[in-house]
Amino acid sequence: MRLALSSSRLVLATLLAGAVTAAAGQASAQEFRxxxxxxxxxxxxxxxxxxDMAVLTLSVVRNGQTAEAALSANSAAMKEVLTAIKADGVADRxxxxxxFSIYPQxxxxxxxxxxxxxxEVVGYEVANTLTLKVRDLDKLGALIDRSVKLGVNQGGQIVFTNDDPEEAMTEARKAAVAKALAKARTLTEAAGVKLGRVLEISENAARPMPQPMMRMAMAKDMAAEAVPVAAGENTYTVTVNVTFALEQ
Incomplete structure (x- = not known):
């Protein structure tokens, strides 16, 4: 009876050892596949x-012997500027x-x-800056000119942009994918292999960096005619990364 029990244990141990060895072999095969x-x-x-849109910054800067005097002068000038801007068709939104800043001098x-x-504190400077979205570009030069005459004396930075650039982004994506596919075909043909299906695709999209068209200190004695501006074009760029399978 004891001999039979020992034999059974020996058989079981042998089977377990064989299973462990087989599992290790499979893991090794997968590891080195x-x-x-x-x-x-x-x-x-x-x-x-x-x-189709310009983002414009305009600043009113006023000085005074006291903070109250500088603030009062600044607020009066800014109210006139805001009234003029709204009269030119720029919406509240x-x-x-x-x-907005107040600095001692x-x-x-x-x-x-x-x-x-x-x-020694000898006075105060108050600066109030507006950022405007000008959707009618034909009015941009006249708006700048009128604002300056009403009290804007700093700023003038313009960034031309697009309210909805999605159509341009779509065209850029299509062009990026076409270039990636053409590149892959050229390389695989040269290597003598066959291009397979797409395994992975991702994109990096870059909007145009804001380019200031002009930035200058402004004076009330600027030319009477509207400031000349040139909008040019905005370029939208998309980079796609595509991974293809190779068929042998």
Missing amino acids: PRDPVISISGEGEASIAP DIQTSN YRHSEPKNGVVDPP
């Missing part, structure tokens, strides 16, 4: 369209205060006998 051949290609596409005295007196 050759990777399916693939090719990864990138393609870049562009599409250019004329802008397209007008935003993007910066100091006078620094020369050192006397090695002693430096603390700076």
Whole structure:
């Protein structure tokens, strides 16, 4: 009876050892299995369209001996500018205060006998900046000119953009994929292999970087005629990364 029990245990141990060995062999085979051949290609596409909107910054800066005096002068000028801007057809939703600041102005005295007196506050400067979306580009130059005459004395940065660039982005995507596919076909034909199905595709889209058309200190004695502006084109760029299978 004891002999039979020992024999059974020996058989079971042998079977377990064989199973472990087989599992290890399968894991090893999977670990060292050759990777399916693939090719990864990138393609870049562009599409250019004329802008239909301009983002404009205009600032009113006023100085005064007191903060209250500087603020009062600034507010009076800004009210006139806002009234003019709205009269030129810019909607409330397209007008935003993007910066407001009050800074003391100091006078620094020369050192006397090695002693430096603390700076003295001699006045205050108040700056109020508007960011506008101008959707009628034909009015842009006249709007700048009128704003300057009413009190805008800093700013003038213009960025031309598009309210809805999705159609241009779609064209750029199509061009990017076409370039990636053409590149992959050229490489596989040269290597003597066959291009298979698409395994993975991703994109990186780049909107045009804001390019300031002009930025300058403004004066009330600017030319009477509207400021000349040139909108040009905006270029939208899409890069796609495509991974194809290779058929042997």
